[in-house]
Amino acid sequence: MSTTFRTTARRPLFPRGPGLGLRFFALAAAAAALLASDLAGSPWPSEMRRSLNWALQPLVWLSALPASLDALGEQFKGRERLIAENRALRARQLELGGRLLKFDALQAENQRLRALLASASTLKERVLIASVLRTSQDPYRQQIVIDKGQREGAYPGQALIDAWGVLGQVIEVNRNSATALLITDPEHGVPVEVNRTGLQTIALGRGDGQTLSLPYLPSNADVRVGDLLVTSGLGGRFLAGYPVGQVTAIRRPAGESFIEAIAEPAAHLNRGRQVLLVWSRRAGIAPAGAPPAAAPAHPSAHSAASPP
Amino acid sequence: MSGFGPVLAYLTSLAVALILRLIALPEALAALRPLWLPMVLAYWALNAPERPNLLAALLLGLICDALSDSALGAHALAFLLVAYASARLRPTLALVPWWQATLALAPVWAGYAAVMTGLDALAHHPAEAVLRWLPVAVTTAAWPLVCRLLQRLAATEQMN
Secondary structure: OOOOOOOOOOOOOOOOOHHHHHHHHHHHHHHHHHHHHHOOOOOOHHHHHHHHHHHHHHHHHHHHHHHHHHHHOOOOOHHHHHHHHHHHHHHHHHHHHHHHHHHHHHHHHHHHHHHHHHHHHHHOOEEEEEEEEEOOOOOOOOEEOOOOOOOOOOOOOOEEOOOOOOOEEEEEEOOEEEEEOOOOOOOOOEEEEEEOOOEEEEEEOOOOOOOEEEEEEEEOOOOOOOOOEEOOOOOOOOOOOEEEEEEEEOOOOOOOEEEEEEEEOOOOOOOEEEEEEEEEHHHHHOOOOOOOOOOOOOOOHHHHOOOO | OOHHHHHHHHHHHHHHHHHHHHOOOOOOHHOOOOHHHHHHHHHHHHHOOOHHHHHHHHHHHHHHHHHHOOOOOOHHHHHHHHHHHHHHHHHOOOOOOHHHHHHHHHHHHHHHHHHHHHHHHHHHOOHHHHHHHHHHHHHHHHHHHHHHHHHHHHHHHHOO
């Protein structure tokens, strides 16, 4: 066999049209232009690719046919084998379902931690994440116990926040746990300022676990429903600028020359398991063993929230 | 050469080559997959130069690009080069025995692999060298067989 190629039956002596080289260069230039514009990231080649892909779906289906035929063979498996497989899968499903139950809780916890971390990064203060060990069962004392104490450097009077606002302050430090008073406790006061006007006052807990009171405001004080209360930083215990709550009502006690504003705490009290301990700059100067100076119950003693 | 039969053989061979290229293979075998489309394109460029082989190369290349998610035009360019090189080799290969033709076509497959490797690098999507170059050897080995099969196909179509 001298040659594998047939000679063409019809070969024009004078071929018409562009020659092979010219045709090749034209088509190659087209392909190269397409390639260049695709590599440069222009949108229309990807549009073209999408349309081509859509048009070629039957081909893809056809080329996947052998695999489908293989899968068809699976249908003729033994009954025993299928039953065994079913049993194994059921057991596996139960196991995985059990694990999944935990995942939901973990996911929620992760989200809370992330929220806390985000708030920490925006505050740029030294913070430490603590977990809530237990909350007070006594309805008149809004306290929580956290899992960080003396060992971690917690100190009485340390501010406690969560991702949404001020939560309270530490009143008692143990070796590796600490008790904190929530801002809704009637014994707690936090120096605040009305964000809109800069009005300085003190927010006291009302003891119902849900609201704060801004008592003894002058009757001409500019406070409105919806005003945001932030920590003023006075007293040095809480750093300035943390949200504390939002005014929800203004009360004008009959026959009195002052008004009282009621606010809802911004922090999610009793709703999270993670809180942030914040170190204020003055705490480094003050002795760590200083007596706890949470605001006393009596609202007249405003000095409780002022610098120690 | 004109008529419905040869055209059918032409289109069938290209379509079968495309499907053989797309068929899912076990991973161990996938590296050994011959370059079906370059082979069929080269066969037609060598045996039927009056056919729109370059256009077929371009279109099939674009189809491969769309389906394999490579940069649009990469396969088209490489297929065009194969078709063109085969067409240029036609006068030479017509005079030599089949095994010499097989060896003479090996550089064409190697050129295809080299172009694809270069375009991969250009698209910052490097493939493993073995996956690019092993098919060159497999294609060289498969060429005489594929060539004979295509000749048989063309002959039966012509008889019909």
